[in-house]
Amino acid sequence: SAVISQKPSRDICQRGTSLTIQCQVDSQVTMMFWYRQQPGQSLTLIATANQGSEATYESGFVIDKFPISRPNLTFSTLTVSNMSPEDSSIYLCSVGAGSSTDTQYFGPGTRLTVL
């Protein structure tokens, strides 16, 4: 399985500011995914980041709010823009890895609190 790291691990931010979350993988992967997990809830896919092309966003998520970069095959960033308390959540990146790449492996997550 891939080794995935995220920075920061947690942050407390003020309303109206933006936070950029970094995701680093120890091997080259084609697809990287960004999820949101609200307290006590399941995982919701925000977008899929493919190197060299625009990210694909799921219904309910827009690029202006969650811009994503994917500059190479081992790195991606997710920015949470113009934050409000409703954005307080855990944000996780994942990659498809393993022999079939069907299996997704998750980073440790970034716990975001917006005051």
Place this chain on the structure above:
Amino acid sequence: GENVEQHPSTLSVQEGDSAVIKCTYSDSASNYFPWYKQELGKRPQLIIDIRSNVGEKKDQRIAVTLNKTAKHFSLHITETQPEDSAVYFCAAEVNSGGYQKVTFGTGTKLQVIP
């Protein structure tokens, strides 16, 4: 799009008993069904998976069954131990635009009582 339902939302069992978690999915094109365990404050970790061409898979105390006709799959944990306490998520994957898109169930909080 895919819809995955998961039951029960909470489950308490005595140590040594079995636990069963059930999921249904809506998209008949789904072809891969992983199960994840998430301990408090940790990332989801894959514990077992099954593909659409297989009906059952077992790994020590954990087994998963799949009924493609009925579009449901289940996780079975036997001889439960306190360290099995966690939130379990089922998921269904379907190929969408060249990649596997994952839809997660709502989660089951399992408590194993010593």
